[in-house]
Amino acid sequence: MSNDQYSVAVPFYDLWHEDGHVPEIRELLPPLLKGVRGSVLEIGAGTGLITRVIAQATPGEIFAVEPALAMRSVLLSRLAEDPALRERVTVLACGAHDVDLDEPAEAIVMISVLYGFGRAERERLWPVLARQLEPGGLLLFNHRERALPGPGEMELMGSYRVGRHTYQVRGQVLEVSGETSRYRHLYQVTQDGVLISEDEVLGETHRPSTARLRAELEAAGFVPDDAPDGMQAWRRAG
Ligand SMILES: C[S@@+](CC[C@H](N)C(=O)[O-])C[C@H]1O[C@@H](n2cnc3c(N)ncnc32)[C@H](O)[C@@H]1O
Structure with missing residues (x-):
């Protein structure tokens, strides 16, 4: 982990x-x-x-x-x-x-x-x-x-205003194998719809x-x- x-x-x-x-x-x-x-x-x-x-x-x-x-x-x-x-x-x-x-x-x-x-x-x-x-x-x-969701498109998972900025989390399931799913998350900050920063996280989750x-x-x-x-x-x- x-x-x-x-x-x-x-x-x-x-x-x-x-x-x-x-x-x-x-x-x-x-x-x-x-x-x-x-x-x-x-x-x-x-x-x-x-x-x-x-x-x-x-x-x-x-x-x-x-x-x-x-x-x-x-x-x-x-x-x-x-x-x-x-x-x-x-x-x-x-x-x-x-x-x-x-x-x-x-x-x-x-x-x-x-x-x-x-x-x-x-x-x-x-x-x-x-x-x-x-x-x-x-x-x-x-x-x-819960059954693991299968691979799919990137989806908006949360959006939060902080002052003039909007913090957004987007996520996508990349692959599922047994109890393990590989995902991609994007952490984005925008202002007036313009992207200010973006970080990608690739990770795994295990759902027994x-x-x-x-x-x-x-x-x-x-x-x-x-x-x-x-x-x-x-x-x-x-
Ligand atoms: C999704 S967060 C949950 C935090 C908190 N329990 C909550 O519910 O808000 C998972 C946390 O587990 C921690 N973590 C990751 N690997 C760990 C490990 N091997 N032992 C203990 N904690 C770990 C992470 O650093 C992270 O803070």
């Missing part, structure tokens, strides 16, 4: 995702964290949109893993503006496979990160996460079983079936817990 793409995508990130998965996660995540009093490990904290949701829903420490410097920089700015959040959140500049907490967490939250991992990376990830959790600890992530995920998680010692549509909740076996 490459993080380089985020250096060009990060200026667009909050604009685009406030319009995407973030509002739904604000609804679905807090009830799942009810009763969590201990520390929470967040995998792929990004710019901190979900870190803030976790902090509002739980009273303990948060360990926010974020390997991409550009994303982490926005996260740190968010913490700098909120002294209470800054007190509780430790930012870890490593990838999920390298996380090694001093004490196990009561919960792990991983929002919109899963599909960045290919199958082999995912299979290596679950045992790492199990080791970071207390026995009975909770693993929460978002997932919906729910049955496949269940097999991987059970093999790593997790047992399923109740979760609403759109979320998965698993517990480390006690």
Whole structure:
């Protein structure tokens, strides 16, 4: 999973995702964290949109893993503006496979990160996460079983006014093979319809079936817990 793409995508990130998965996660995540009093490990904290949701829903420490410097920089700015959040959140500049907490967490939250991992990376990830959790600890992530769209034309995915400029994200599926899809994104800034800047990102997304995920998680010692549509909740076996 490459993080380089985020250096060009990060200026667009909050604009685009406030319009995407973030509002739904604000609804679905807090009830799942009810009763969590201990520390929470967040995998792929990004710019901190979900870190803030976790902090509002739980009273303990948060360990926010974020390997991409550009994303982490926005996260740190968010913490700098909120002294209470800054007190509780430790930012870890490593990838999920390298996380090694001093004490196990009561919960792990991983929002919109899963599909960045290919199958082999995912299979290596679950045992790492199990080791970071207390026995009975909770693993929460978002997932919906969905067929991957086939290759197609470039489409406008989001458009946002910022002062006199318009920030636009365009996307195109290039190729689909098994659970993996290759895509092309264009990040554009325009003024009065004139293109000021454009960056291209080529990437891959990996969309496993729910049955496949269940097999991987059970093999790593997790047992399923109740979760609403759109979320998965698993517990480390006690
Ligand atoms: C789509 S963003 C989601 C950010 C945040 N969770 C949210 O929902 O707004 C995916 C994030 O995962 C991070 N990421 C990429 N590879 C990672 C890895 N190996 N371990 C942990 N995080 C990773 C990226 O840098 C990026 O910030």
